[in-house]
Amino acid sequence: MILTRRNALKTAIYATGATLAAPAIMRHAALGADPIKIAGIHDASGGLDTYGAPMIACLNYAVDELNAGGGLLGREVMLKNYDPQSNIQLYTQFATEAATKDKVAVVHGGITSASREAIRPILKKFNTLYFYNTQYEGGVCDRNEFSTGSTPAQNVNKLVPYVLKNWGKKVYVIAADYNYGQITSKWIAKYTREGGGEVMATEFFPLDVTNFGPLISKIQAAKPDAVISALVGGAHVSFYRQWAAAGMKKQIPLASTTFGGGNESIVLSPEEGDGIVSAFSYFQEVDTAENKAFLEGFHKKLGDKAPYLGAELAMRTYIGVQLWAEGVKRAKSIDRMEVIKALESGVSLATPAGKTTLDAKTHHTTVDVFLASCSNHGFKVLETFPQQPPSDTASVCDLIAHPNENKQYIVDIKL
């Protein structure tokens, strides 16, 4: 371009105009960009709402925190919460709706293993990224899903040695009668045997059983050194009641893979609950600076409505959102495959529950595990096991070698 006075003037005018217009154009671009839609599917009502309510509170809090920090990729994150009312049919319906109608970037949700296995295939089919944030029995191998909760190699593997070392070698196992309890009781047997202990008996109870009188007499007749419970849900809480009422609290100690995941510690009186030991990848009482800061913010925002977070389910939901957000930031995109690849590149976050690292091979997490004892409606952390890998799932699942894998392995335990 030949520099003439006229041209120079023109350029200057355009430049000034552009400069003046820029903020307006950019603001317009920001407004015009669609928000990033994500979905949460958790039971806010029905029998599982004691688990669901704190999970939803943490999910909302995580999304609010993202938006307060300017959103993701300059876009607002818009969360839609579905309530499947503890009904598996609604889970499948809402997963389909979130994937096809809302076209969300990611779904966080599912509480029981049954609900996860209902929506996992649907989200896989519709190419919608899925985060399952609950402690569970392990073994899911699916590149479209990330499991952020702990599994038996992380929690049962800490609980059982504690029992064998402190209480004795003979254990009596009682578990809920569905896939979680069945599989978890096998893990308990495996670790008990490896620790030189003996499982005297394993008994399963359907979720609606409330009379544990005969069981309590049977346990007394067997005289184990300890009882390990994988009981689940509201009806089973009456076991702990009847156990205490029979005066057994002082006779035989109790450990549990599930106690504290719901509101057990709140519902039971200290006389009934205190001293029951469980292991999870988070307890609200975990004493770290990160956790203190988190709880302060959480309580400031929710006030009196802040639920007791108990063991890991709610916290893992918060961390699940953070992990997904980290993937989006690294991928600079919300495209499913880009985010998966970014998350597989080795993401590690400092969280209120300690360092959480995503394992690319299994899509599970390496976490700190805490052993805690129920105390006055809350928990007292007894021991911390830093950075436990998901070795159970890792023994069967390798998504780098077999990216198209899509199943839940029932880890073969030699009994």
Added chain:
Amino acid sequence: MDYAAVVALQILSGVATLVIVSLGLAVVFGMMRVINLAHGEFLMLGGYTAVLAYGRGVNLWIALLILPPVVVGIVGVVVERLLIRRLYGRMVDTMLATWGLSLALIGGVTMLFGNSVTGVSAPLGSFIIGRFHVSVYDLFLMLAAVVLSVAVWAVLKFTPAGLLARGTMQNAEMASALGVAPDRVYAVTFAAGAALSGLAGGLIAPISGVVPTMGTAYIAKAFITVITGGAAMLTGTLTASGLLGTVLTSFTFLTTPVFGEVALLIVAIVLLRLLPRGITGRFLRRAL
């Protein structure tokens, strides 16, 4: 030896629980031929009354034994006025209406108090038989079952109200012709049945979790007991509870709770095949 004693105790406690949860239903069904599908929810309301009252500082025994029957008895009066009264003699319609009522009660309580488990701790502590610790509250439940049965029997046998009730039960038209108002008898009977259900809810609150859906865990067993018992409501309920409770608890001991319930159902089915009108349809017919 001590093991046998503990097993016997558990069997008795199983029988007592069946008597307690069935009695209210038996009174309503036996006297009025009304199948109250909301019976389980009456239990649940009794349980909630006990838990809420105790949580507000009411004395535990008043919360367990006095308030639940009073509150649920009042609920029974209202339900009888608004619903049951309009459907006498229409068994299927009553079943539908009370089923709807049961759903409404579950929904209402869920809305008011949420769907989480509550409860009270069992009082009275434990005692020792040989190597075993047993909850004293189990013994208390047995005592309660006996006292309730005797009370129902005494009321029916020795009071003027019991006489009217028995008369109306035998032949409502004749009673009416003799100047008894069957409507009023039915209303009182339904309220009494509801009160018994409420008391049962209070009694079982310390041993089971109290949730809006807790009724479903008990209603099936209560029904099977009442139907297996047959026409004579008190004798029928007691014999059926004795039989089914023994089967349930023994099989639970020998195998698992699942097979215990299966055994209970099989025994009930076989019995009803052999005695379609229940145990008291064949034996002890003239009993109460």
